[in-house]
Amino acid sequence: MSSSLLRHSTLAAILGTGLAIAAPAVASAHVGVSPDSVTADESAVLTFSFTHGCEHSPTTALRITMPDGLASVSPTVDADWEIAVERGDDGLVDVVTYSATTAIPSDLRGAVSMQVRPAEDAPESLAFPVEQICETGSTAWVELAEPGQDPHALDAPAPVVRLAAAEDSDAEHGEHAASDAAASDSESSDADAADDAASAPVAVVLGAGGLVAGVAALVVAILAYRRRAA
Template identity: 30%
Template sequence: MKSILIGLAALSAAVGSVPAQAHVVLDKPEARIGKTFKAVLAVPHGCEGAATVRLTVQVPEGLIAIKPMPKPGWTIDVKKGAYARAYKFMHGADLSEGVKEISWSGRLEDGFYDEFTFTGFVADTFKAGDVLPIPAIQDCEKGTAKWVEIAAPGQDPHALKYPAPLLRMTSAEPPRGVAKGDIIVSSGWSRATPGGAKVGAGYFTVTNTGREPDRLIAASADIAETVEIHEMSTRDGVMVMRPIEEGLPISAGQTVALTSGGIHLMLTGLKAPLVEGKSVAVTLQFERAGKMAVLLDVLGVGAQAPGGQPDGAKAEHAHH
């Protein structure tokens, strides 16, 4: 399975001589791990004006219990085979074989658009952020387009002539919080500060659900003169705090937690104390997603983070 995951291996495949005007893509390029999914492949054109007569989809390992949707005027052929391993399915069932390839045969004129659909189940062997290519072969009355190319690490997938449709794996339970673009910010919190305190801290979790990396480059809050992204670490037994001036990278499919005792927001020059039971409004600036307004729930002075995270506030504030 790993050999077909994006970033773990690059697939180089020959393609036909048909120039691509638009790509064959998945209507919804995400699926949740351990859940059923529906894949809709959009075919926007034929081959140099020639009608499409067959679309063949190769099902990647780890997508199981596949069922294609019938299309009026088209016939469906499926090829079944053994999986590389047995997979857990619903109601405690184990599946060791299933559909490995689907072919729809019919006729779609070059001047028309159509969709080809199949459903299935995502095995729990994936991790959030894994990306599967869904190789698709488009046969036309004249010519063939093989949508099977995969970008090498660091290569822009948009530069490929015949890119394979991609399906990104997401967590079984999607994160809840404020979303903008591909970024989701959740579980924001802070600690109450005593009167006269000039320093506070902020914590939250940020998830990048997209295909491209992003970066948290700045933050601000009306209640503080400055808000910086800081990192705390221990070197030679000494706790060291430093600002992350280059910003915090959030890779595609990655979740990063800002925590007490680790990476966090440092609010300096507080204009008023942080009061337990209230919220602090903070604006985050991402390189791709742009600005996001989030709220940090203010807990007690010595409170732990939701979920029982250890208390590291004293060390942070003592350092400052």
Template identity: 40%
Template sequence: MRKLSRALGATTLAAGLVVAGATSASAHVTVTPSTTAAGAYALLTMSVPHGCEGSSTTTVSIQMPEQIIAVTPSVNPGWDVEKVMEDLPEPVEDGHGGEYTERVAEVVYTAKEPLLDGLRDAFELSLKLPEAEGETLAFPAVQECEEGETGWVQLPDDGQSADELEYPAPTIVLTGAEVEGEVPAEDEAADTEQAAAADGGATSTSDPGSSTSAVSWIALVLGAGGLVLGLLAFLRSRPQN
């Protein structure tokens, strides 16, 4: 929280938010969610694509939106991870009969060995998204390096595009909530095929292969009947002794 506060304060004092030793803006620290559905449980992947002007990354501090209460960071073998907690103004139900009295305000990853400028790494955070379709969630991040640091904390003003920012904060936009029990069309088709296989591979009467098989049997029966009639006619036509 202390690192982010320093970087966030810098944004209010200057338009450029790099504190000391700017990072190249050719690639940003980004967030990729497994889902953006409001109210869903999501896995957020935070990516760090480079260092600070050639300097290796030592720490990445990620601030959580105020709507997020609980966060479970994934273990990254090359980093130590710390959850920075903050007291809540009022307790919040946890959905299991208990209460939260504090929330995860920040997740800090500290490199066991500095991440070289030419390499990237990623951190995964498991959390529940708020029930707020259409809302934008920002995850400001401060990237500290052996020399210099960069705060990826800029947010666009009204009417401004995030593409215009030099050091944008990673953000996601919440979409419509997932409908319980709703099955995507492709999954429904797969389920239908699996059900048919479970029934012993039975096919429907509309199956072209079934129609062809039925016609073949009818033709065979008719052919046999014709052969019998022809044989009877031949026997009747023979001269009687």
């Protein structure tokens, strides 16, 4: 079975069996992902966090299915979680299961992370279906919003990461560079103004000193002339 077919069959199985389980989930509970935007063909660390369990039952594992469009996936080693990786025929990671070494109470926040690199031809959004497994029951976070639908209105939304174009990222870097350059020019102008202000009193003193010396020389010349005339 190809990797793509395996992913779709896994997602279909979750959708088929998980939505009924997801219905009793607490409305405010969800599995979120951060950041929610990454750049194609660049590595990024995604953190999947959750609060609440299944009907307040402690969480024992998170099973995360990878979407099509990822060139690489590297789960982060964490002493609080045991990690199991399932790969497709193409060698790419299809599913990552994080099993908690100690069940996480429903009133505490839990999180797992992985480094991913979207392929150059990845779709505009990447959905990560997550099955939250608890001591009693489980919740499938697999729902996707329809066009124009508010994702927050879903009972069990899947974490979704938007793919930003590389040029958008370059533009942001360019704006930051221009801002830094403007700040540097401003600081340089302020420094020049400060130097000019500091040198102004010195110039005044030197000018006054020259004037006094000139007057003294004139007085000496007049006195010498009078002596010769007498």
